[in-house]
Amino acid sequence: TVIRLLCPESTTTCTINSGKATNWTFNPENNSTVAGPALATDKWSKSNFWIGLSLAVLSAFLIGGSVILKKKALLRLATNGHTRAGEGGHGYLKDWLWWGGLLTMGGGEAANFAAYMFAPATVVTPLGALSVLFR
Secondary structure: OEEEEEOOOOEEEEEOOOOOOOOEEEEOOOOEEEEOOOOOOOOOOHHHHHHHHHHHHHHHHHHHHHHHHHHHHHHHHHHOOOOOHHHOOOHHHHOHHHHHHHHHHHHHHHHHHHHHHHOOHHHHHHHOOHHHHOO
16 A cells, blocks of 8 residues: 655655554654554454443443432432422432432443443443433
8 A cells, every 4th residue: 555645845655564563653854654563452352342341231230220229219208208309308318228329320430431441432332321221
């Protein structure tokens, strides 16, 4: 493959052999291209992809479940006659079910954050929409 680079002063032609996996860097001082060492590992290897996918699905379950837990806690408080949270009541802060939902949401967000380290965002981000289905 021949790539033609156009510079303001001159035209430079570089030939890159696609059969060798190397990193190429451009040196502007002497207008040359230098081949570096090949990358040792693929960033999106299969094992990393499956770890990221699993974390993203786990995150969706945890976040969806946390909304259910917090809603159940708030409804339970409302049926017992406590002041609703929307009206300035803070009784939910004493409810263990609401705190369980909050901690579950924190775990889900941490799993989602970790999923981005293992899989590309084009895979992880759409899976975040699954949490809506689990509600």
